[in-house]
Amino acid sequence: MLSYSRRQYLRFVDSQDLPTTLREHVRAFEHLGGVAATCLYDNMKVVVLRHGDEGPLYNPKFLAFATHYGFRPQACRVRRSQTKGKVERPFGYVETNLLNGRTFRALEHLNETTTWWLAHVADVRVHRETKQRPLDRHAEERPHLIALPAVPYEVAAVEYRVVNVEGFVVYRQNSYSVPWRYIGQALPVRITETELIVYGPGIEEIARHRLWARGQTGQRAEHKAHRPSADPRQHEAMLHERFAELGPLAERFLAGLLAGQRYGKDQAFKVLALQGSYARSDLLAALERAVRFGAYSLNAVERILAVQAQPKSVLDTLADQERRRLPPHLREDPVSPRPTTDYQHLVEPATAHEPPSQIPPKAADSAEPLDGADRPA
Numbered sequence: 001m002l003s004y005s006r007r008q009y010l011r012f013v014d015s016q017d018l019p020t021t022l023r024e025h026v027r028a029f030e031h032l033g034g035v036a037a038t039c040l041y042d043n044m045k046v047v048v049l050r051h052g053d054e055g056p057l058y059n060p061k062f063l064a065f066a067t068h069y070g071f072r073p074q075a076c077r078v079r080r081s082q083t084k085g086k087v088e089r090p091f092g093y094v095e096t097n098l099l100n101g102r103t104f105r106a107l108e109h110l111n112e113t114t115t116w117w118l119a120h121v122a123d124v125r126v127h128r129e130t131k132q133r134p135l136d137r138h139a140e141e142r143p144h145l146i147a148l149p150a151v152p153y154e155v156a157a158v159e160y161r162v163v164n165v166e167g168f169v170v171y172r173q174n175s176y177s178v179p180w181r182y183i184g185q186a187l188p189v190r191i192t193e194t195e196l197i198v199y200g201p202g203i204e205e206i207a208r209h210r211l212w213a214r215g216q217t218g219q220r221a222e223h224k225a226h227r228p229s230a231d232p233r234q235h236e237a238m239l240h241e242r243f244a245e246l247g248p249l250a251e252r253f254l255a256g257l258l259a260g261q262r263y264g265k266d267q268a269f270k271v272l273a274l275q276g277s278y279a280r281s282d283l284l285a286a287l288e289r290a291v292r293f294g295a296y297s298l299n300a301v302e303r304i305l306a307v308q309a310q311p312k313s314v315l316d317t318l319a320d321q322e323r324r325r326l327p328p329h330l331r332e333d334p335v336s337p338r339p340t341t342d343y344q345h346l347v348e349p350a351t352a353h354e355p356p357s358q359i360p361p362k363a364a365d366s367a368e369p370l371d372g373a374d375r376p377a
Contacts, residue, residue, distance in 0.1 A: 006137070007032060008122065008134070009024075010114055011111055012114065018046045021047075022153065026155060030148065032142075033138075033142050033145065034146055036145060038071065039071050039072070039074065041074065046062060055075075065153050098114065157191045160189065162187075163186075164183070165272075165273035167179070167180040167226060168220070171191065174220070176198065176209045177209075177221065177227070178198050179225075184272045184276045187199060188203065194211055195210060196209045197209075240254065242272055243268070243272075250284065257271075261296065271298055274301065278309050282310075285304075285308065285309075286301045286308065
């Protein structure tokens with residue numbers, strides 16, 4: 001709601017998380033044709049993390065949004081309802097004029113009715129305090145608002161998800177398919193209001209799905225093009241390619257697995273999926289041990305990993321993937337720090353005739369007593 005004109009933007013949502021809050025801010029600014037220099041907030045967590053001795057501590061992600069539009073957020077004083085009367089009072093008007101006596105088929109129907117109500121009722125009524133229509137006063141107020149930037153703020157959240165053995169990424173307990181060759185990899189996922197978009201390691205789009213509504217769980221969104229071909233030769237060729245990326249030991253394990261197990265291909269895909277749970281070095285060590293003892297099976301690899309390794313985080317997965325893209329000479333372990341004794345000569349006291357680099361260790365302890373004029377007073 002704008003303070004001078006009392007013109008407002010209203011929309012009902014099913015969440016008050018950060019992406020939703022930012023998205024509705026963008027819609028409000030576009031609806032009102034600009035941004036107020038100062039925006040007042042009732043200490044909602046996505047805006048104000050906490051109050052301290054020096055005042056409110058704002059959410060840095062929300063501050064990034066505020067700086068994009070050039071406004072200053074201002075948190076209400078705690079337990080001081082007088083500071084937000086212009087916002088609190090209109091809720092009663094919404095309840096009695098918009099919601100009272102109406103029923104709605106769904107959230108979309110409620111918001112369609114709200115849009116109509118804003119344009120044909122709320123904006124054109126004579127306001128009780130200003131004695132003018134909000135739409136008329138807004139025409140006076142609009143030149144004083146901060147102009148909208150050329151490009152709106154990108155509010156979609158981006159997260160990383162590991163592709164499971166079935167070739168899906170999971171978000172809010174729903175599954176979304178990706179091309180099957182990405183099994184075991186951690187991929188960036190962008191979530192908009194209506195879509196879930198998956199990107200490959202090179203940040204190229206590889207999958208796009210309609211987002212299941214909040215509250216729906218256990219659903220699957222699957223594109224047929226993402227599923228493996230029915231041709232078993234293509235399955236085997238892809239497996240050889242992926243295991244070749246892991247090195248000769250992995251290729252030996254795959255050969256033994258396909259030769260000795262009836263469902264070797266299925267097990268091989270599950271071995272690849274272990275890259276999403278364990279570090280590459282740990283998986284290679286497990287494959288090496290399995291080859292050494294002739295244990296060509298998924299169960300053997302899983303038992304070895306359970307004993308010798310710890311599951312890794314998504315950040316470890318990403319670091320592992322980035323390390324594989326480096327040139328071979330850069331993949332080695334970084335140089336270890338030098339011991340502090342190598343720098344001891346830099347802090348030892350120096351004499352007038354001897355540079356610091358030539359002073360032997362413990363020089364101060366072995367020096368002769370000073371004589372005559374050199375003796376300190």
